[in-house]
Amino acid sequence: MMLARVAENLYWMARNLERAENTARLINSTTYVLLDLPHGATFGWKNLAEIAGLDDLFAKTYPEANEESIMRFLIEDEANPSSIFACVKYARENTRTLREVLPAEMWERINSLYLYVRQNAQAACKSRRERYIILNEIIQQRHAIVGLFSGTMPHDDGYQLIKLGRNIERADMTTRILDLHSAISFPDDSVVREALVERIWMSTLESLSAYQTYRRLVSMHVRSKDGVRFLLQDMRFPRSVSHCLSEMEACFRLMPKSQQLQQLTALLRLKIAQHDTSKLDSVALHEYIDVLQMQLGEIHDALLQNYFHAWQDGVLPSGQAQGEIEFAQQ
Amino acid sequence: MELAKDEYASHTAYDELLDRALKPRPAAQPLFDYLNSLNQDELDKRRQAVDATIMAMGITFTVYSEAGNIDRVWPFDPIPRVMGRKEWESIQAGLKQRLKALNLFINDLYNEQRIIKDGVFPADVLEGSGNFRPQCVGITPRFGVWAHICGTDLVRDKDGTVYVLEDNLRVPSGVSYMLENRQIMKRIFPEVFRTTSILPVDDYPTQLYQMLASLSPREGEQPVIAVLTPGIYNSAYFEHSYLAQQMGAFLVEGSDMMVSADDIVYMKTITGLQRVDVIYRRIDDAFLDPEVFNPDSALGVPGLMRAWRKGNVGIANAPGAGVADDKVVYAFVPQIIKYYLNEEPILANVPSYLCMYEDQREYVLANLDKLVVKPANESGGYGMLIGPRATQEERDQFAELIRANPRNYMAQPTLEISTAPTLVDGKLAPRHLDLRPFVLQSDQLYATTGGLTRVAMRKGSLVVNSSQGGGSKDTWIVEDAA
Numbered sequence: 001m002m003l004a005r006v007a008e009n010l011y012w013m014a015r016n017l018e019r020a021e022n023t024a025r026l027i028n029s030t031t032y033v034l035l036d037l038p039h040g041a042t043f044g045w046k047n048l049a050e051i052a053g054l055d056d057l058f059a060k061t062y063p064e065a066n067e068e069s070i071m072r073f074l075i076e077d078e079a080n081p082s083s084i085f086a087c088v089k090y091a092r093e094n095t096r097t098l099r100e101v102l103p104a105e106m107w108e109r110i111n112s113l114y115l116y117v118r119q120n121a122q123a124a125c126k127s128r129r130e131r132y133i134i135l136n137e138i139i140q141q142r143h144a145i146v147g148l149f150s151g152t153m154p155h156d157d158g159y160q161l162i163k164l165g166r167n168i169e170r171a172d173m174t175t176r177i178l179d180l181h182s183a184i185s186f187p188d189d190s191v192v193r194e195a196l197v198e199r200i201w202m203s204t205l206e207s208l209s210a211y212q213t214y215r216r217l218v219s220m221h222v223r224s225k226d227g228v229r230f231l232l233q234d235m236r237f238p239r240s241v242s243h244c245l246s247e248m249e250a251c252f253r254l255m256p257k258s259q260q261l262q263q264l265t266a267l268l269r270l271k272i273a274q275h276d277t278s279k280l281d282s283v284a285l286h287e288y289i290d291v292l293q294m295q296l297g298e299i300h301d302a303l304l305q306n307y308f309h310a311w312q313d314g315v316l317p318s319g320q321a322q323g324e325i326e327f328a329q330q
Numbered sequence: 331m332e333l334a335k336d337e338y339a340s341h342t343a344y345d346e347l348l349d350r351a352l353k354p355r356p357a358a359q360p361l362f363d364y365l366n367s368l369n370q371d372e373l374d375k376r377r378q379a380v381d382a383t384i385m386a387m388g389i390t391f392t393v394y395s396e397a398g399n400i401d402r403v404w405p406f407d408p409i410p411r412v413m414g415r416k417e418w419e420s421i422q423a424g425l426k427q428r429l430k431a432l433n434l435f436i437n438d439l440y441n442e443q444r445i446i447k448d449g450v451f452p453a454d455v456l457e458g459s460g461n462f463r464p465q466c467v468g469i470t471p472r473f474g475v476w477a478h479i480c481g482t483d484l485v486r487d488k489d490g491t492v493y494v495l496e497d498n499l500r501v502p503s504g505v506s507y508m509l510e511n512r513q514i515m516k517r518i519f520p521e522v523f524r525t526t527s528i529l530p531v532d533d534y535p536t537q538l539y540q541m542l543a544s545l546s547p548r549e550g551e552q553p554v555i556a557v558l559t560p561g562i563y564n565s566a567y568f569e570h571s572y573l574a575q576q577m578g579a580f581l582v583e584g585s586d587m588m589v590s591a592d593d594i595v596y597m598k599t600i601t602g603l604q605r606v607d608v609i610y611r612r613i614d615d616a617f618l619d620p621e622v623f624n625p626d627s628a629l630g631v632p633g634l635m636r637a638w639r640k641g642n643v644g645i646a647n648a649p650g651a652g653v654a655d656d657k658v659v660y661a662f663v664p665q666i667i668k669y670y671l672n673e674e675p676i677l678a679n680v681p682s683y684l685c686m687y688e689d690q691r692e693y694v695l696a697n698l699d700k701l702v703v704k705p706a707n708e709s710g711g712y713g714m715l716i717g718p719r720a721t722q723e724e725r726d727q728f729a730e731l732i733r734a735n736p737r738n739y740m741a742q743p744t745l746e747i748s749t750a751p752t753l754v755d756g757k758l759a760p761r762h763l764d765l766r767p768f769v770l771q772s773d774q775l776y777a778t779t780g781g782l783t784r785v786a787m788r789k790g791s792l793v794v795n796s797s798q799g800g801g802s803k804d805t806w807i808v809e810d811a812a
Contacts, residue, residue: 161600
């Protein structure tokens with residue numbers, strides 16, 4: 001038995017923490033990509049905000065899209081709800097209301113992550129070298145938090161909601177990192193181009209801690225279509241969209257009144273598995289990713305409606321006449 | 331361990347641990363033996379360990395005016411306040427007697443009002459009460475008990491007499507600090523618990539749970555108990571969360587609950603609506619139910635009063651219990667005890683002057699420089715005047731306030747409240763303190779072993795409230811030497 005508000009806070013706490021880590025990963029991967037760009041290839045900074053789905057918000061406060069403004073926007077800008085600092089801050093606020101349901105150390109861990117980000121965000125914006133170190137530290141602290149969840153928290157509905165939040169956010173970000181490729185305008189020389197594509201793929205996989213796995217499971221060489229298939233469909237890789245969806249299915253199976261959500265998730269996974277990724281050029285990939293993100297959004301909305309918002313404004317849930325309210329199972 | 335001799339030399343108040351010759355009182359002897367066995371270096375280390383422990387445990391309170399920085403650590407002094415068991419047991423009996431009488435009084439006020447008809451309690455005091463709730467008239471909650479949880483503030487005057495300063499019957503807070511202070515002491519000074527027989531305090535959450543469970547309308551079933559909090563910006567949010575966690579209860583906000591047309595309280599869970607049996611509310615009456623009280627309240631639950639009146643939910647403390655938490659009513663407590671229990675009060679009341687009576691008001695106005703003046707319905711030390719320490723201008727302003735609304739003010743002589751040695755700059759200096767035990771009543775009466783000792787950390791200060799620079803100490807009730 002769990003309060004809807006508490007459940008919703010758990011879910012958002014998990015999403016916020018995952019998003020902070022993923023934004024850190026996205027930035028690291030971008031920085032890698034930049035190092036690999038030869039003369040003649042250009043990187044559209046603005047596209048980075050676009051990938052994060054935040055281009056309008058960015059354009060409102062920043063007159064120019066360059067490395068510094070984008071980094072400030074993605075790392076330390078409190079007005080951007082997806083910036084690393086904002087995510088960690090929200091996760092901390094979520095946790096504050098969850099102390100009675102979380103392991104006692106959790107507050108301390110998340111609080112110290114918050115303090116670390118607050119102290120180092122500015123330095124991470126300014127210098128590429130420090131940025132890499134700081135973002136990695138954030139990722140590592142986040143890992144310790146995930147470990148604490150799985151090792152000390154009862155694996156009840158609350159735990160499933162944390163896992164759901166983590167996986168839906170992760171699936172979403174994997175699609176976004178995949179989309180990074182469309183942000184690069186390649187030089188015309190086809191030889192340079194081919195070498196470059198491979199190097200960029202290596203960086204992308206590296207940012208997802210996937211390069212080694214990819215080489216072991218798929219091949220030594222990274223070609224576009226293999227990379228896309230790996231990140232979308234490979235069930236063995238924990239950050240692939242399909243893997244995240246199957247994790248979510250497993251969570252839903254353990255949750256009450258989840259039939260519709262199980263079906264929705266299974267259906268999306270099936271559709272992804274059946275999609276012929278070899279036909280996706282960069283334009284088609286970009287479009288396909290848009291569709292995937294929308295479908296993940298549908299699962300998110302259905303989850304919110306099913307567990308958190310069904311009783312809003314004191315209105316009894318539909319199908320339940322007043323006076324014949326079903327008791328929840330204890 | 332060294333005494334701040336210069337401060338103690340000019341010291342006139344009663345000291346809890348040291349007698350007039352500055353020798354440890356019998357109950358405090360083992361503590362001093364222990365403290366003397368620690369060298370300065372060792373003591374400094376323990377002091378630092380205290381701070382680190384408090385940070386790590388995340389024991390905090392919130393100050394209203396600091397929206398941006400909502401967690402603050404409450405200063406903790408590692409030198410405990412010690413009291414012998416025999417003395418404590420007499421105080422404990424007095425606390426129970428007092429709450430029992432107050433509950434009979436509250437129930438009488440909302441029903442027959444015998445005490446008024448019999449001329450023991452004046453009708454105009456009731457009429458002027460800001461905390462009397464007409465919406466509660468005619469109700470008798472289970473066991474006839476309205477104030478299930480009471481935090482009674484005790485002080486000791488110069489001559490050693492313990493006085494009740496006030497009865498907090500609305501939403502008294504502080505019990506979590508009492509429990510946490512003991513945890514800190516166990517972590518920092520584990521050795522002393524072996525050599526001194528200190529009575530444990532940690533049964534409070536169990537007692538609180540049992541008291542709340544006894545209010546459940548669905549007897550024989552495992553009750554669903556919820557702690558109702560105004561939310562994270564409330565100064566006592568840490569405590570609400572702590573008690574919910576200790577009891578395995580749900581921590582709810584008003585918007586988490588709803589009342590159905592047939593007057594049952596439900597909370598909104600992920601699987602549906604779950605009936606709530608008992609609510610330990612930590613929000614004031616005025617915000618409990620916008621249908622009945624403040625219509626703008628977003629903190630409460632519309633329909634809660636309907637459900638309570640029908641007996642479908644237990645609420646602790648009951649709405650309207652605050653009528654006896656009034657500094658004018660306070661003055662009548664000795665008569666209230668005699669009237670309902672036919673017993674002499676065990677605990678003393680501070681002599682009080684009620685400004686509503688002309689002769690007493692004139693006395694108060696003529697002696698503002700000697701008295702402490704308190705508004706009837708405030709808590710937390712707000713809005714009071716400490717005459718001897720106020721400026722003439724402040725006293726003049728207060729005289730105006732009193733003349734404008736005499737029912738709202740009462741005055742008491744300035745007590746020289748007791749002190750205990752407190753660690754200040756590496757020495758033990760006397761600091762003023764009070765004691766807030768917590769008393770529970772449903773079908774049974776229970777009082778904590780000791781309570782929360784609050785200490786004014788500033789030299790000479792008499793204000794112990796956490797919101798005004800106070801700190802706290804662990805409180806030891808120890809076995810008396812045979």
